[in-house]
Amino acid sequence: MVTKTEETQLERLENQVDNGGGGAWEYLCLVRKLKVRRSEKVLEHGLSILNDPKKRSTLGPEGDFVSSNAEWTLYEQVAIAAMDCHSIDVARDCIKVLRKNFPESKRVGRLEAMLLEAKGSWAEAEKAYSSLLEDNPLDQVVLKRKVATAKAQGDISGAIECLNKYLETFMADHDAWRELAEIYVSLQMYKQAAFCYEELILSQPTVPLYHLAYADVLYTLGGLENLQAAKKYYASTIDLTGGKNTRALFGVCLCTSAIGQLAKGRNKEEKENPELQSLAAAALEKDYKQRAPGKLSLVTAALKSLKVSS
Amino acid sequence: MAEDLVLDTPIRDWVLIPLSVVMVLIGVLRYFVSKLMRSFQVPDAKIVKEGQVIVRARNLRAGANFIPPKSFRARRFYFSNEENGLLHVPKGQSQNAQAAQMFSDPNMATDMMKKNLSMIIPQTLTFAWVNFFFSGFVAAKIPFPLTQRFRSMLQNGIDLSTVNVSYVSSRSWYFLNLFGLRGLFSLILGEENAVDDAQRMMQMGGGFGFDPTKNLSAEKDSIDIIQHEWALPKFEQRAEAVLRKLVH
Known part of the structure; x- marks a missing residue:
């Protein structure tokens, strides 16, 4: 949940960044922390950092000196935002850079599968997700992505099935309940x-x-x-x-x-x-x-x- | 009462500062070692599910009055019926099974070993080192007086009752560092990476003999005894009050 103060802070930062006042990195961090969906802004400002080698090199100290992985986190964030905005090329470039640095990573594998999904090659994406699930059958992100792919293909009953299976294990995830509720409403399954x-x-x-x-x-x-x-x-x-x-x-x-x-027609004993x-x-x-x-x-x-x- | 002790400056240069620096370095080193040894562990589906069941049951307990009586009764039955309720623990599956599973799973055991080793080994080594080289030093003096009760905290290793309590012995300085460097670690290693000894010790105490089935049955008992009282009828009056204020 995003609280009021956090929202105003985000708004203020967004204004500042939009008007060229700097603080793009802080803005991106805040977006990531609050998990809000501002894909266009993230894409714009994230790319401006990534394309500017001078700015990119300053990312290290702003994170902390031991883990200089701020840059890679940014690549991931920009890649996801790019997929959301359908800038497939940008996303592909970002993921390529990540793959080069983390050849074995499951997290990058997830991004690659998402790229397939964004491109609309459903079968391949599903295959990729399934292989990811073999390694870790409880990966919440991948399980949710599977629901999303099913829904995107118009396979609503498949999406419901996936969601129900997901909720059987992760039954305290209220966002998933909400999604399921909305799907049921759209199908007029009101009960x-x-x-x-x-x-x-x-x-x-x-x-x-x-x-x-x-x-x-x-x-x-x-x-x-x-x-x-x-x-x-x-x-x-x-x-x-x-x-x-x-x-x-x-x-x-x-x-x-x-x-x-x-x-x-009935007795009116309990008058409203x-x-x-x-x-x-x-x-x-x-x-x-x-x-x-x-x-x-x-x-x-x-x-x-x-x-x-x- | 003794006169003011004069602390030699070499004590500062060769005891106080080296001790702190070594503690910081060991903390950083330990962080990297534990990072190296950290193995990704696929969580067990059953344990994850049990945790989620407990969260959901707790939600039901907290928000019970917000859903209609029929829905509440259906949920209670779902959670706590004797046949296949989610919170119902079959009698045969007691703590023994849990413990046996814990020890039969070598991955779990080694993981715990690794965690403990990365904590205990450097700690014993530094403690031995401090004891060997620096025992009996009065390393520092805090600039304000303290009562006698602080003696055991600040003058560990000095068995003199006449020394003013505001002097700190080297061994106590070690302990103060051990528990007090958390802020510094969170600065240099990043927020979430802080090596918190005190917290780890607590975790260690709670880690053994933890039994999720006990949690489940406790949750079941508390769900069984809830008196459901639908809160919504009251809301009509409250809404009326709200609207009355709004309209007039």
Whole structure:
């Protein structure tokens, strides 16, 4: 997770580097440390360091004097960024340099396989990954890459299979759960997706996005019980975001009206408290009034139709 | 009470400084030796999985109130049912099996040997060296007074109760260096490479007789006794409060 302070620091450094203020290496280090995806910037600034022998030679002392492998780390970083930006030639050059220096390395082997993947030669890439897995069957990066290759080829069920196998062992990896949830949603397998989102909520109970996504899935599943649960999760999203999430506000309104429709014929022993909905509607109207006055009439009409039907 | 001792400058030049320099050099040397001997070890799938299971079970315990009761019960069953629950440890597979596996795996044993050797050998050698050449020196004086309790820390190797406590004996200087050079190592060897003796000693203590199955069954017990109380209904009221504040 990237914290607020880290993000502002990154932003500041990025600005500084973009405007020619130096500090490119620090910026690249920070990007690597925070694991953020800024491939274009990394490619641009990383290449400017690598192509300038004077700058490159100063990398050593800035790392530390014993391990002067800062340069190689940079090559790896630039290679991955280049593949992300589809600058295959740059990536190939970087990997070639690395291969020359580390002829036996598995890590370079991984990069080579990724290059094959970036070029779109799936079969070869998969073969390379499989041979890497033979050496170390628990290599998380390679296992994830296999999922990505399957997904890139459009083999969604293969990707799901790979991910499930991965999660069987690495079941505490919430990023993988998230990926799986999104795949299931894209396939409209909402029950499975709901399970994945539950897992995400368990691992990070205070991230409102997971509550919101879970509520969306529950609402889509439908049924009285799910709708009530969805409303609760929309409510928790509102609480966690301080009422700033428009989607959650709409969600509460939709859920209330849907619950009202479903429960119309039945006994109304547990009356849903209507106040939450009216408050959400009021919050929505206020929000629209402030930020998009032109669309206010549309929102009021939509909300009114919801209220009428409930 | 003795008068102020005057420390000869050769003591500084031939005891205090050489001792520190040697300690630093040995630290650097040891770093390289351990780097040479470090073998990449393919982690055991079972152990990795057990660790992940424990993390996930812990997550379940911490966040249990955030998921609906039905989902929680399904998960609890998944983790702790008696047939094939992930946290359920079959009776036959007790600590003995674990210990036997540890000793039957030669790779593990040699790895541990290497780790310990790279730590113990230089340590005993330097200690012997310090003891042999520098025993009984008063090597330094700290510039502030200290209470008697510090005597065993600062004047190891000098059995005189009349010496002012702020004098440091050479052997104590060795120990201070041994445990205090971590910051310097992290400067010259890079952040994560610091050779931390104190930490290693602790690891050594915990390394033996560690039994993951015990962890599993402890986690199972604590999952079994959780009272699930869904927190979400409360959130509706909280959301109402939030919105009320926002609207008005």
